Amino acid sequence: MTKISRFETLDVVVTIVPCLEDNYSYLVECTKTGARVVVDPSEAKPIRGVLGDGTLDAIWCTHHHFDHVGGNEALVSGLGIREVLGHESESARIPNFTRGVKHGERFKLGHLDVEILFVPGHTRGAIAYLVSSSATRLLFSGDTLFLAGCGRLFEGTAAMMLESFDRIAACPDDTQIFPGHEYTASNLRFTQSLGFVDTDDALTEVKEKRAHDVPTVPWTLGTDKRLNAFFNVDNAALVSKLGLATSDRATIFGALRKRKDTF
Ligand SMILES: [Zn+2]
Numbered sequence: 001m002t003k004i005s006r007f008e009t010l011d012v013v014v015t016i017v018p019c020l021e022d023n024y025s026y027l028v029e030c031t032k033t034g035a036r037v038v039v040d041p042s043e044a045k046p047i048r049g050v051l052g053d054g055t056l057d058a059i060w061c062t063h064h065h066f067d068h069v070g071g072n073e074a075l076v077s078g079l080g081i082r083e084v085l086g087h088e089s090e091s092a093r094i095p096n097f098t099r100g101v102k103h104g105e106r107f108k109l110g111h112l113d114v115e116i117l118f119v120p121g122h123t124r125g126a127i128a129y130l131v132s133s134s135a136t137r138l139l140f141s142g143d144t145l146f147l148a149g150c151g152r153l154f155e156g157t158a159a160m161m162l163e164s165f166d167r168i169a170a171c172p173d174d175t176q177i178f179p180g181h182e183y184t185a186s187n188l189r190f191t192q193s194l195g196f197v198d199t200d201d202a203l204t205e206v207k208e209k210r211a212h213d214v215p216t217v218p219w220t221l222g223t224d225k226r227l228n229a230f231f232n233v234d235n236a237a238l239v240s241k242l243g244l245a246t247s248d249r250a251t252i253f254g255a256l257r258k259r260k261d262t263f
Contacts, residue, residue: 002182003213004050010135012112014178016215017046022182023067024217026140027051028131030110037109039129039140040180041071044078051079057109058083062142063123064093068180072096087118087125101127112136119144119168121161122151130171137175139221141168146179147219148202149187150230150257158254165230165253173222184216190263191229196238202227229256 002018015027019042027050029036037058041047059081061069072095075081088100103118109131117128122143129140143151144164153161184206192199202223206216225231232238233252242255 001213002215004046005215007176007178007218011133012131012136012138014138014218015050016178016217017050018182018215019043019046019071020067023180024178024182024215025071026178028109028138028140030112033110035110035112038071038075039178040068040142041075042067042069044071044074047071047075048078055079056081058085059096060129060140061086061090061094061097062128062140062144062180063087063126064090065123065143068142069094087127090123090125103127117164117167117171119164121153121156121158121164124155126151126164128168130175137172138178138218139168139171139175140178141180143180144168145177145224145228146181146187147177147184147216147224148191148227148229149183150228150260151180152261153257157250158257159250161230161257162233162250162253168221169225169231171221173220173225175221176218177221177224178218182210182215182217185210186263188227190260191227193263194229194238194241196229196232196235196241197226199227229260 005016007014013029017025019025023042025041026039039060076096084096084098086094091097101116105116107114113132115130119126119128131138188203209216233249
């Protein structure tokens, strides 16, 4: 069982809460004001466990899948949480939904700035939450971006997901990535199989963490751009490895996604 762990900077604390088989929910707290939310509560019990006597200002949902919203009902009824956020297009599929948000929308979590990125592909209404201050940048990327990987295309197209990846790539390279699942080891093996970048050090570190039941998350967007095949559709070595005679980025992205589906 993966251990609960914490990521701390000057102005924010993230508690990484393992849920179900390999999901992560995140408790995000502004240290100056105590304002706090949970991202993607897969189930209520582990969240209640880390909350103690306190409550939450809101639940932030990245998309409607059950393993990301399964704890909504029990948390809302048990703690009286007033806000459950998600993309407006998924309002009917997210339990206890109260507030639709859209791309580019900005609001505050205590002293922290929050911006919504619309990142469809895994679902048609998937969003990511970018939390930032002068000292901190964190991205809660759901099942769109995993460390070294990409979510499955359940509802969207490769072109749509590529656009979402391009949107995320525009964030600062020091942004810490907090994805919806612990898939890093298998994603890195996929990268290794493509041979466009040296994965030895990263694989060693990830295996070491997993051997001790420690989460591999987060790492930075800069690291991910180097190790994630899906950020490398313009990499000539990768494209030639795929045996594709095209420079069409969406075609390359789609071919990568297909290859990973059966990896
Ligand atoms: Zn999902």
